[in-house]
Amino acid sequence: MGRESLLEVRNLKTYFYTEDGVIPSVDGVSFTIKKGETVAVVGESGSGKSVTSLSIMGLLDAAGKIESGTIIFEGNDITKLSKKDRRKLRGNEMAMIFQEPLTSLNPLFTVGNQISEAIKIHQKVDKKEAKKRSIEILKKVGIARAEKVYHSYPHLLSGGMRQRVMIAIALSCNPKLLIADEPTTALDVTIQAQILQLMKELIKDKQTSILFITHDLGVVAEMADQVIVMYAGQVVEYTDVFTLFKEAAHPYTKSLLASTPKIHEQTEKLQVIEGTVPNPNAMPSGCRFHTRCPYVMEKCMNNEPVLTNIHTRHQVKCWLYEEEG
Amino acid sequence: MGKYIMRRLLQIIPVLFIISFIVFCLVYVAGDPVALMLPEDASQEDILQLRESLGLNEPFYIQYFNYMVGLAQLDFGESFRYNTSALPIVLERLPATIELAVAAMIVAIMIAIPLGIWSATKKNSAIDVVATGGAVIWKAMPNFWLGIMLILIFSVMLGWFPVSGRGTWSHLILPAITLGTGIAAEMTRFIRSSMLEIMNQDYVRTARSKGLKEFFVIHKHAFRNALIPVVTITALQTSTVVGGTLITESVFSWPGLGQLLIQAVNTRDMAIVQASVFIIAFIVIAMNLLADILYKLLDPRITFR
C-alpha cells in the first residue's frame, strides 16, 4: 500500500450555528484518502457523514463553519485557501455528485449547457470545444444518444439518466477526488447496479480517488477499499473493507452488521440496536454510543475513548480495546 | 400551446358570466335610477312612463335576460349624466389609466428586482436591513397618504412637480412614484423570499460544486429560477395595480378611469359603473391569462396540457 496520499483530514470539527445553539455536526474526524483509493463513509442519519463531505468541498451553507482541523489536499491545507483559490479547486481537482438527481440539475438549462459550463471555466476552451468534450463525456457515462441528450432539459430524463449526467459533470475535468454523497440512494435497485458498475469502470484506469458516502452496507461492500464508520459526528471505526466485514471491532459496527437483513443468508431474527440516534445538541457524555451499547462499562459513561490502532490500519474508538492497544 | 390557450379562454366564460351576474344583482338592488334621472318636480306619470321604457317593471329574470342581450352587444346602457352610451366614455378614459399603471410598474420593477436580489444574497447585511425595512414601511403606508405627502414635499414645498393633472412628463412622475413604490414594496419582499428559497436548492449547490463564480451562481442559476414566480406575481398584481390607480388618480386628479368611476359612484351613474367594472375585470383576466402563458413559456418543465 505504498501509494501517495491525496487527501488528509486531520481532526476536522464542523459546527453549525443555529438559532437553537451550536450543533457539532462533525466532531474531530481524521482520515486519509490515497490516490486511486475508494474510501466509504458509512453512518446513519445525523452521523455527520454528509457534513464531512461538504466541509471538504467547501460547500457548507452560511450557518456551518469549520471550527478547527486541517484538510490537506495534495500537500496544501485547503482550509487556509482564499475563496477564489478554493473555487478553482472545485469542479476541477475535486468534484461531487449528490443524492437527489432529480433536484441537482438546474431545470431551466439544457444538459449540455450545464456540462460545458464546468469545462469552459476550468479548461479555458471555446464553446465548440466544450461541446465536443461534453458529448464525449456523455458517451463515456453510457448515454447512447449523447447528442440528443446534450440538447434536452433535465426533466425529460429519468432519474438514472440524470445521475449519469451528474457523473459526467463531475468527471468532466478529470478530478483527482470525487465525492459521492449517497449517489444511488434515490435510485431504483436495478438502476443503482448500473450506476455502481459505471463508477467502477470510470475510475479503473484513471487514478481517481473516491470518497463514497452511504448508509448502505451492501454498497460499501461493493465499492470500498477503506471504510470509515461514523456515529454521532465521530469516527468510531476505520479499517479496510475486508477486515470490517470479517472482524468488525466496535460494538456499533458489529450491531449494524447484525441488524442488516441480508438476502443471501437465512435470518431468523435480526439483532437490534436499542434506542435511537442521539440528538446532536444533547450528545451523551463519555462514549457517545454508551446509551445504546450492549457492552457498556462504568468507564464508558464519563470518559471518552480515543481512536486507537488495534491492528495495523484498524482503528477503533472504544474502551474495550484500549488496554490491548 | 394553441389548445392550452383555447382551454383557458373557455374557462374565462363562466367567470365573465358570474361577474356579470354579480354586477347585475348589485345594480338591481341599487334600485331605481329613475328618481335621479328626472327633474325633482317630475310628475308621477312621467316616472311611470320612464320606468316602463327602461324595462324596470319586468320581473327579475326578464331584466337579467335583457341585460345579458345588451352585454352581448357590448351595450352597458346609457349614462344619464353624459346622455350617451357608457362604453365610449369609459374607453376614452382608459389610456390615461394605462399610462399611469405602466409607468408605475416600470418604477416598481426597477426598484424591486435589484433590491430583492441584493437583500437575498447578502442576507442580514446593511443592504438587506434597509431594503426589507423600507419595504415593510412602504407596505404599511396608505398609498394615498404617501401621495399627499409627496405633493406636500415636492410640489408645495419644493415646487418641483405640478400638484395635479395630466399632460407632461413631470405630471406623471409623482403619481407613478406613489403607485410604483407601493407595488415595489410587496414585490421586493416576494423576490427576496423566492431568491432565498432558490439559493437553498440542490442545483445551486451543484453550480457551486462546479467552481462557478458566485456572480454566475446568483445571476444565472438562481435568478433565472426566481424570475418565474416573479413574472407570474407581477402579472397577477394587475388587480392590485388597477385598484391602486383608482386611489392615486383621485389624489393627483389624474383624469383616468378611476376619477370617472368615483364620480359615477357618487352620482349613482350605474351604466358607467358597470362598464368600468367590466373593462377592468376584462383587463385583469387577460393579464392573468398572460401570466399563465408566460409561466409556461419560461419553465421548460411545464408542458401545455
Add this chain to the structure above:
Amino acid sequence: MESKENQWSDVLVKSKQGHLKRWLRLLLKSKTGTIGLLIVLLIIFIAIFAKLLAPHDPNQINAAMMLKPPAWVEGGDTDYILGTDNLGRDILSRIIYGSQISLVVGVASVILAGIIGIFIGLVSGFYGGFLDNILMRIVDSFLAIPTILFALVILTVFGPSALTLIVVLGVTNWVQYARLIRGEVLSLKEREFVRAARSMGVRDHKIILKHLLPNVISPFIVISTLSVATTIILEASLSFLGLGIQPPTISWGGILSDGRDYVATSWWLAAFPGLAITITVLGMIFLGDWLRDVLDPREKKV
C-alpha cells in the same frame, strides 16, 4: 429526515401544553416581532380607553382654535399637541378616537371573511369535483375585480356605514382565505394521516373537523394578521374617497380626507392620521411576519 417534521407549527402545539415560556422566548428573539406585538397591544389599549386618554372632546368645534399647528411648531399650543383642524378640533383626540373604528372594522371584517373562506375552502378542497370547480370559478370572478372597486360599488348600492363596511370588506376578502385553505386542504388530503383516517373508516365530517381544520388554523392566523393590516388601509382609503365611515363617526381615513384640502398650508392635518395608520399597520405586519416565521418555517408566501 428530522427537518421534514417542521410542518406548520409544531410550536403552536407546544404552547397548548402550557409552554408559554417557549412562545415568549421565541418572541423576544425577534426584535420586530416584539415591536409588532407592543404596537398592536398599544393600539388596542388606546382604542379601549379612548375616553380616558383623549385630552379633548374630538368633535368639539372651537372657532378660536382653528388650524393651530403642533405644539413644537411656532404658533403651536401645548394644549393641542398635534394641532387642530379647520374647525378647531384637537387632532390628537380625533386620532385616538379614530383607532376604535379602524380596529373594529379591520378585525370584524377579517373574522367574517375568515368564516366564509374557511368553510368554502374546506368543503371545496375536501370534496373536490364539480362543486370545487364551481366554487373556484366564483373565486376567480371575485379576484378579477379589484377589492377596492368591488367595495366601492357595493357601498354605492347599500350606502356607507360601519356595518356595511364590515360586510363589504368581509365579502370581498373571503376569496383569499378560500384559496389559501383550499390549497392547504389539498396538500393535507394527500398526507398519510388523512389517508390513515379514511382507511380506518372515520366519517367525513370528523376528518374535516379533527384532521383538517386544526391543521389549517396556523396559516389562517398568519394571513389574518396581515389581512387586518391591509383591511385597515382599505378602510382608510374608502373613507378617504368619502365612501367609508361617515361623520360624525371619526375614522383615520376621514380625518385625512378632511385635511387633504389644507395640505398646502396646514400639513399636520393630513400627516398625523396617516402616520397613525402607518404605525398600526406596521405593527400588524411585524406581528404577522413573525408569526409566519414561527408557524411556518417554509416561508410560504400567500
Add this chain to the structure above:
Amino acid sequence: MTVILSVRGLKKYFDVTEGWWKKEKQYLKAVDHISFDVNHGETLGIVGESGCGKSTTGNLIMQLLEKTEGEIIFQGVDLSTLSKQQLRKKRAEMQMIFQDPFSSLNPRMKVFDIIAEPLLTHLNLSSEKLKEEVLSLMDQVGLDRSYIHRYPHEFSGGQRQRIGIARAIALQPKLIICDEPVSALDVSIQSQILNLMSKLQKELRLTFIFIAHGLPAVKYISDKIAVMYLGKIVELTTKEKLFSKPLHPYTEGLLSAVPLPDPMLRNKKDGVILEGDIPSPTNIPSGCRFHPRCPHAQEKCKNEEPTFIAHEEEHYVACHFPLKEGVGVLEK
C-alpha cells in the same frame, strides 16, 4: 390454511388524456390485471421498483382508490358489493401502516388521541376502558406509557412508526397492509420495527401484505413474495424458491442488483446487470412488458403478452421462456 384475501383481475387505470377533444384516451396503467391470494396468518411481500404499481395495489385493497376492474374478495366478501356503511364496518378488519412516519400522524393530535381514534370510530368504550386499551397497545408496541400525552413531533422516526403500528392493531384487524413501513428509517431502527412486526404477527395472528422496494426487508418478513413490474405481477412464489431459483429474468436481475454486504462476494456474483431504464407506465412496451430490458428476449416476447401461470407448484410466473437455471442469491 384459509384464504383471507383474494384479488382477481385487478386493474387501475388513471386517465391521463391530454386535451379534451382527443378521441383516443391515454391511460396510466398503474395496476394491470393482477391476481393473487393471501392466506390467513401469512405475509405476502410485494416488491418492485418505482412505477410498478405496488403502492397502488395496497391502496386499492384498502379501498382508498377506486378500482377500474376486478375483484377484491376479503373474507369471502367482494368489497365492491358493500354499501358505504357496511364498508365502514369492514374497515375495522383491515388496517394500514404507512411509509412516512412524519406525515402519517396528525401533528395536532396527542399519542392518546391517535391510538384511540380507530377505537372511537368503531367501538363504544367508556373513557376508562379506552385509556386502558390505549395503554396496553402502547405496551404491546414498546412505547413508554408516560408518552401518552405527547405530540408526534416529540418522537423519533422509529417511535412514530410504533405509534402508527399501535393505531393499526388497535381494532385487532385480520389484515394489515404495510406500505413501505421501514423505508424511511435508519438501518438500526429498521430492524427494531421489523422485529416488532413479526412479534405482533405471531401474537395476534395477523396477516400482512408487506409492500416495499427493498428486497432485504421483504425477504426477512415475508412468506410469499410477489414481484411486480410495470403494473403486472411477473413472479409469485415462496421466499425460498424466489431467492434460490427465480424463474423470471426480471427477478433474477433484481436479485443480482442488490449489493450484498460482504466484500468477498463482490466479484463472484454471476448474475446479470439489467440494461436500460424502467419504461413509463403511460407508455408500456408491447408483448411482454419486460422484453426491452430482458437479456433473453425473443421475437415472441415482443408481440405476445405472456400469461401468469403456475410453472411449478406454488410458483407462478408470467414469462414465455422461464429460466431453467435461474441464479438466486440464497446460500444453500
